[in-house]
Amino acid sequence: MAGTNAYLTIGEFGRQARLSGKALRLYDSLGLLVPARVDPGNGYRLYALDQLARARRIVLLRGLGMSLATIAELIDLPDADLYDGVRAWWRHEEHQHESRRSLLAYLQNVLTEGTTTMYEIQTRDVPEQKVLTLQRRVLVDALGGFFDEMPGLLKHLESSGAELTGPAMAIYHGPVNEEADGPVELCLPFIGTVEPLGEYAIRIEPAHREAYTRITKAQVAFPKILEAYDAVQHWLNENGHQMNASPREIYFADWATVGDDEPAADITYPFS
Amino acid sequence: MAGTNAYLTIGEFGRQARLSGKALRLYDSLGLLVPARVDPGNGYRLYALDQLARARRIVLLRGLGMSLATIAELIDLPDADLYDGVRAWWRHEEHQHESRRSLLAYLQNVLTEGTTTMYEIQTRDVPEQKVLTLQRRVLVDALGGFFDEMPGLLKHLESSGAELTGPAMAIYHGPVNEEADGPVELCLPFIGTVEPLGEYAIRIEPAHREAYTRITKAQVAFPKILEAYDAVQHWLNENGHQMNASPREIYFADWATVGDDEPAADITYPFS
DNA sequence: TTGCTCCTCACGTCACGTGAGGTGGC
DNA sequence: TTGCTCCTCACGTCACGTGAGGTGGC
Secondary structure: OOOOOOEEEHHHHHHHHOOOHHHHHHHHHHOOOOOOEEOOOOOOEEEEHHHHHHHHHHHHHHHHOOOHHHHHHHOOOOHHHHHHHHHHHHHHHHHHHHHHHHHHHHHHHHHHHOOOOOOOEEEEEEOOEEEEEEEEOOOHHHHHHHHOOHHHHHHHHHHOOOEEOOOEEEEEOOOEOOOOEOOEEEEEEEEOOOOOEOOEEEEEEOOEEEEEEEEEOHHHOOOHHHHHHHHHHHHHHHOOOOEOOOOEEEEOOOOOOOOOOOEEEEEEEEEO | OOOOOOEEEHHHHHHHHOOOHHHHHHHHHHOOOOOOEEOOOOOOEEEEHHHHHHHHHHHHHHHHOOOHHHHHHHOOOOHHHHHHHHHHHHHHHHHHHHHHHHHHHHHHHHHHHOOOOOOOEEEEEEOOEEEEEEEEOOOHHHHHHHHOOHHHHHHHHHHOOOEEOOOEEEEEOOOEOOOOEOOEEEEEEEEOOOOOEOOEEEEEEOOEEEEEEEEEOHHHOOOHHHHHHHHHHHHHHHOOOOEOOOOEEEEOOOOOOOOOOOEEEEEEEEEO
């Protein structure tokens, strides 16, 4: 018996923990897994036997696909909390996987349907109108919650004694997705007088000409809805028009009662 | 009407396709999506309207998580073939997701069980023995298939008139996983005479002392089996021993009839 | 002396994001 | 002239892999 080695070299430790030397040096430099001792003479990293447990835990979490930053946040928690943290993180991963899966279903539709559903494009002139609006920066995850602000807006309008003159709409001043956050503006057109209140603002939406396509409630679902946007853009391109304001969705149907295959919204681009 | 613009600038094209300028320049440099025209004066990229379809297709595939290299392989196929290619690729993604999910279940076990299952470590002396072996480099996906070679080995041994003297074993000369491929060696110990045949070889497995732990059939499943390896390694470390040959799995039970909770294999490290 | 392990740069991978510094058209 | 868009580097991100060039112990 050569005598108990209290320390393992990076190679031995790596083999036992199933980590490469490069990975171990990286974890060292990040402070995620620092060797118990470093030989002052030659700089050799020496790991204690009881560091194997932490190393194996890191390997497991990396195997799940967790980033080193997230691992660093969780690794020092007690087991129960660590598990809760991992579960919370995993729920997010599952969501991402689900949305990829539904994108695949959509792609199947696009590829096997061959010819994409026809969207009929119309144009119309819209006169100047006063609107009560609420504008906010929201990522796609918060978009549903933002739409729940609509009843509050409507209530303010009605309690002011003003009269709603058309359907509600949402104007997208910038892209909204996982990283981009609009801004998005909810609008109610009205006549009469409404006072601004908190985030609620009043402005004039200028007169303009717009191209739009009417879609069903089912077609409002992401990513299907993108086809409608693409169709209107395509029409503008083909006809040599330039969009000259942010695109908008106009919700003319009663969302609670409208059927999936009934017209529910217009996808609209102002143009010149 | 300003006249139909046949070409879109990179900014306009990017907005309509939902791609950044940086992404479009990258796709250009990769030859994945080359602008229809480049202004020779100022180097401006000009995209044709009908390039939007390809761009949107790339966006969809990137949204699924497909690499640009894979997209480049598939994008020029007819729709039906593209769809088949995407599906084949997606099956692989689903498998990966499934294995992550099962790793999570394993992690839950580790964290909530608290104390990891006890593994009892034994030692024994193994005399020198002749073995009929088949050695091959296999990635983890091919490991199951490799084990199916065992009956062939056994048949050769029996048809040579030699006598099997112990259980079959698999020696892991190197790690086996998604990227590493062993090698792995299947061994049958025997007495008598066997001629080498094709890939089948005969060699002497030297006498040695070994530490092992006996596990059930259920415990052989990945990643649970890693605990048994870790337990034997831990014992070697604690007792100041050095492993001095590749680890091996000894299958002493009849795999077809042994119950999930019955002893089925030894996880073994030769040591000095 | 040869082989093996360890060390520290430094560059490559992948799909971009983010300036930096400069040009061109309205 | 100001703003906007475009251009080409070049560096940063993330978690390493892969040499390059050198050292140290058996």
